[in-house]
Amino acid sequence: MQTTPPSRAGRALIAPLAGLLLLAACGRKAPEAPKDPAGPAGLLGTASVAGRVTFAGTLPPNEKVTMATDPFCAGHNPGETEIPACAVGPDGALANVLVRVTAGVSGSYSPPAEARQLDQKGCAYSPRVLALMTGQPLDIVSSDDTLHNVHAAAKENKAFNLGMPAAGTRYTRTFAKPEIVPFKCDVHPWMRAWVAVVPHPFFSVTGPDGLFEIKGLPAGTYTIEAWHEKLDAQPFTVTVADGEKSVHDVRFTDSSSAASSSPAAAPTR
Numbered sequence: 001m002q003t004t005p006p007s008r009a010g011r012a013l014i015a016p017l018a019g020l021l022l023l024a025a026c027g028r029k030a031p032e033a034p035k036d037p038a039g040p041a042g043l044l045g046t047a048s049v050a051g052r053v054t055f056a057g058t059l060p061p062n063e064k065v066t067m068a069t070d071p072f073c074a075g076h077n078p079g080e081t082e083i084p085a086c087a088v089g090p091d092g093a094l095a096n097v098l099v100r101v102t103a104g105v106s107g108s109y110s111p112p113a114e115a116r117q118l119d120q121k122g123c124a125y126s127p128r129v130l131a132l133m134t135g136q137p138l139d140i141v142s143s144d145d146t147l148h149n150v151h152a153a154a155k156e157n158k159a160f161n162l163g164m165p166a167a168g169t170r171y172t173r174t175f176a177k178p179e180i181v182p183f184k185c186d187v188h189p190w191m192r193a194w195v196a197v198v199p200h201p202f203f204s205v206t207g208p209d210g211l212f213e214i215k216g217l218p219a220g221t222y223t224i225e226a227w228h229e230k231l232d233a234q235p236f237t238v239t240v241a242d243g244e245k246s247v248h249d250v251r252f253t254d255s256s257s258a259a260s261s262s263p264a265a266a267p268t269r
Helices: 008-026 071-076
Strands: 047-056 064-066 080-082 098-103 116-120 129-133 138-142 148-152 160-164 170-173 179-184 192-198 203-205 211-217 220-227 234-240 245-247 250-253
Touching: 047 220, 047 234, 098 129, 098 192, 098 211, 116 129, 116 148, 129 203, 138 160, 192 203, 211 220, 234 245, 234 250
Parallel strands: 047 245, 047 250, 116 138, 129 192
Antiparallel strands: 047 211, 064 080, 098 203, 098 220, 138 170, 148 160, 148 179, 179 192, 203 211, 220 234
């Protein structure tokens, strides 16, 4: 029986698909076990810092896309879809803000054994902003029955690009150095996420209510930074005593809109 060769369009689709499947095969190597932190052990305390992050003014416009190029994505996101880079809720509550200590912490902290999870669900990353400690496992999974790839453009850590050919595909990776790693999907360019790698446990990410809380701080003075992918970072300083809960709200405005969505500098201890 005569076999009909694939069309030019078919060959154009097969080539990138084969490349991503090869990435998937090459990416199944188990990650290295995290090393124990060097130096004196860091201390945990009984102080905390909490507050609410809000936005006031005119937001930078969110991108709007149609997903007709992938029937699976279009079925979950019919018509024009707004990409929630700036997600503002009631009373200006700002979601997806990383709040982390950037100065005042001393010593080394062992990472939790429990993994954090980054999912691909409905042709979007979930969550959009995720934070974990250096050495803590990150489970990267796909809940979508379509082809994705996970392209982590790390600079301080090893970058990687993993094919995710089907629902249920899973990889586990760890990061040895602090930084904010941008994630994207080359198949679906509207898919973006940010994974913040922090060298200590003193961080929080806001949800739709804009609330954050950093627990377990030893008494002392700390510089804390609120980071958002589209807005200029907002630093502040607090001094806390043992058992004290310091309340500090953070307010972004339209004057803090960043020129680009590039990640901020890696957090410091």
